[in-house]
Amino acid sequence: MAKQTIFGRIAQLAKANINALIDQAEDPQLMLDQLVRDYTGSIQEAESAIAQTIGNLRLLEDDHREDVENAQEWGRKALAASSKADELRSSGDTAGADKFDALARVALTRQMQSEGEAKSAEPSIASQTEVVERLKTGLQKMREKLGELTAKRNELVARSKTVEAQSTVQDAIKSIDIMDPTSEVSRFEEKIRREEARVRGQEELAASSLDAQFENLEDIGEMTEVEARLAALKAGGSAPKAVTAG
Incomplete structure (x- = not known):
């Protein structure tokens, strides 16, 4: 549910039409100030949630890598035990050979378990990777939109100050107009x-x-x-x- 909420918020904010919002606003500067605050807060929340999602993905990847390494290690142990069993059997030590063959079977069982755990984790890793990429893309769009909002707000503020200055100058000129x-x-x-x-x-x-x-x-x-x-x-x-x- 939390991921869906993050997705929805990112999608909604990233698709916002700034010009349309400005046209509809009674006071564009106040509206843009509020949007900048909303975007900044949402980006901070999204960054926190995405960081947690990435952290969970990295844990899955670490566990998967460990399972793969364990499978490889159990495979080496199985090979070593099997080779020792063959060596003992060739020397006539059947009991010793059976013992090492049993160890090889245990190692192979452990290898299969580790391979199974690694394989079962792969769909989750793939899904989480896709989620993280989508969240990163959405977050980047939000950051770009925030930059656009900030630039638009600064532009309006500058234009407002320019108009105010021009009005002041015109009033001054009018007061001393020799005509x-x-x-x-x-x-x-x-x-x-x-x-x-x-x-x-x-x-x-x-x-x-x-x-x-x-x-x-x-x-x-x-x-x-x-x-x-x-x-x-x-x-x-x-x-x-x-x-x-x-």
Whole structure:
């Protein structure tokens, strides 16, 4: 039951779609923080359970290796006892030969027992090995997912801080925006523009007055010439010649 629970948890966490979870979350950062904590805790539990499973597998392997070595050792003892029995029988010591043949039979029996125990343990070892590999693979996926979660969380935190900083900067810029018609700078600029316009108006008015004065001088010059010609008529009786431009 414990193994099934571990398998289920690993499978569920390893298949989690982070982007989908983020889209569904009201507060993605809080959700990712919680997921990181959940994954970290689950990984620690899984590591402990997998370590125990691996330990059990290693015990099975040790017992299997010991059974194999025992079978080999009993086989060597059986061979040695059988060889001694043959040697004694060839020398005429039948009783001694029978004794060593009996020892050979005992050794062979022990060899068969050890071989049977080793063989019976092999399916369990194979099954446990498969379980351990699956658990290791799942654990590795969980670790990768945790790395993905941590990176996503850090990215969101960084983006959040960037947005906050940008908002602060924009607020600061807005508060000193010289184009803002309500700002003191804008009102001061408008005052200067009006003063500049007033000065231009004065200059234009002054220029108009000067032109008028020159026009009056031209009119006076024409009247003076008229008077001169009239005086010449009275004095000489003939109209004075017009002065041509030099």
